[in-house]
Amino acid sequence: MFKTTARIVKKDLLQRGIYSFVLECELIAKSAKPGQFVNIFIEGFTLRRPISICEIFENSFRIVFSVVGKGTSEMAKWNVGKNVDVVGPLGNGxxxxxxxxxxxxxxxxxxxxxxxxxxxxxxxxxxxxxxxxxxxxxxxxxxxxxxxxxxxxxxxxxxxxxxxxxxxxxxxxxxxxxxxxxxxxxxxxxxxxxxxxxxxxxxxxxMEERMACGVGACLGCQCIIYKDGKKQSAHVCKDGPVFRAWEVFL
Ligand SMILES: Cc1cc2nc3c(=O)[nH]c(=O)nc-3n(C[C@H](O)[C@H](O)[C@H](O)COP(=O)(O)OP(=O)(O)OC[C@H]3O[C@@H](n4cnc5c(N)ncnc54)[C@H](O)[C@@H]3O)c2cc1C
Ligand code: FES
CATH class of the missing domain: 3.40.50.80 (Nucleotide-binding domain of ferredoxin-NADP reductase (FNR) module)
Incomplete structure (x- = not known):
């Protein structure tokens, strides 16, 4: 996991309110796996926003997000050339x-x-x-x-x-x-x-859950899973977001 800067090198509008960014960042591109996510800092917001890694290239990765609230509305205004503060890759893919x-x-x-x-x-x-x-x-x-x-x-x-x-x-x-x-x-x-x-x-x-720290430190994304039929608590950010189906739905 890295806290680093990723530069937007491509921006596309896929549908109304749905954007695609390609971010240049060798550190994340080289270590990310399918199903992992990044936590994105947006100026003026304390909590980072979790967005999944959609595609991984040689020295860059792609995210696709939908505008749903204030944070993603801000992100939609970003353009090619912007340096974005990201933490990732996070979670289990x-x-x-x-x-x-x-x-x-x-x-x-x-x-x-x-x-x-x-x-x-x-x-x-x-x-x-x-x-x-x-x-x-x-x-x-x-x-x-x-x-x-x-x-x-x-x-x-x-x-x-x-x-x-x-x-x-x-x-x-x-x-x-x-x-x-x-x-x-x-x-x-x-x-x-x-x-x-x-x-x-x-x-x-x-799985998706509201998140705060994104690294298992705040209990913000706690969920219940079942291992060998026994109930236990897990963090979507650290133990997931990818789970075996019958660990979540018995
Ligand atoms: C592991 C993971 C991967 C995700 N991948 C994607 C993706 O690839 N594309 C995409 O469009 N969206 C994705 N989301 C959802 C995305 O994080 C939220 O839509 C986004 O945080 C909303 O922020 P906002 O400020 O616009 O909305 P607001 O509703 O204003 O957000 C307020 C607060 O709630 C949190 N929040 C709101 N909705 C969610 C949510 N669904 N999940 C987690 N936190 C939320 C925000 O982070 C923020 O802290 C993912 C969520 C998780 C947990
Ligand atoms: S978001 Fe803090 S523990 Fe998962």
Whole structure:
């Protein structure tokens, strides 16, 4: 983990209120793993904002974020050339990809960006990404570069109509997938965990919790997990954000 400066070298608007930044920072790029995040300092705010690492390059990394409040509104004003104060890479990411695995990657909404680097490293994963509506669809072309990608919208305004879980079930029934990796809203993750359990497929989910320190020191992101059936407390920032599905949803 480093506290360092990263310079914005690329800024793109992906959809209204959804931005992509590529930040030049060799230290983080060289040590980050898929599923980890960075904690970003914004002038005028005491608490840093956690944002997932979406893609990792030779000397830079990419983040994709949605404007939801004051901090992310400030970030949206940043431009190429700005030096950003970041801490990272933080947390536990996804398990390393094994060449024998048949991986299914499932993302919902703004939970989709943390899965891109995993898809890139897998090369043969099937990706299912779902959004409420057409205006929120992001990263389709990026995922398509790395393998088969199914895009769905809840209201059918773009691509296939339906929830990601519908296409997840279809995929599981038609092929022998051995692993699932998912990120998105909690109800989606709960349903995916249930499906994975029913079909006995190893499943990891990336969780989100309000955070403060980002390094396990403040109890700000405490959650309950189950290990060997026993309840215990964990920190999403340090023990996660990626957990085994049935550690979170029994
Ligand atoms: C591990 C992790 C990875 C994340 N990755 C992404 C990502 O890749 N893209 C993206 O768009 N968003 C991501 N988020 C959510 C993002 O951190 C929040 O949207 C952001 O902090 C909101 O800040 P704000 O000042 O605009 O909102 P406000 O609501 O004004 O924030 C007030 C406070 O609440 C905290 N907070 C608010 N919402 C969240 C949240 N959902 N999670 C954690 N803290 C929150 C803020 O950090 C701040 O301290 C991630 C969250 C976590 C925990
Ligand atoms: S954010 Fe402080 S313990 Fe996780």
């Amino acid at each position: 996804f398990k390393k990809i094994d060449s024998n695995e048949k991986l299914l990657i499932v993302g919902g909404g703004i939970g989709t960006p943390p899965l891109l680097e995993l898809a890139k490293r897998s090369r043969s994963a099937r990706v299912i990404i779902g959004f409420k509506t057409k205006d929120l669809v992001i990263l389709e072309e990026d995922f398509l570069k790395h393998g088969e990608t199914i895009v769905c919208t809840d209201d059918g305004t773009y691509s296939k109509k339906g929830l990601v879980t519908k296409f997840l079930l279809e995929s599981i029934k038609s092929d022998d997938f051995t692993r699932i990796a998912a990120c998105g809203p909690k109800p989606m993750l709960k349903e995916i965990s249930k499906i994975a359990k029913n079909f006995k497929i190893f499943c990891e989910i990336s």
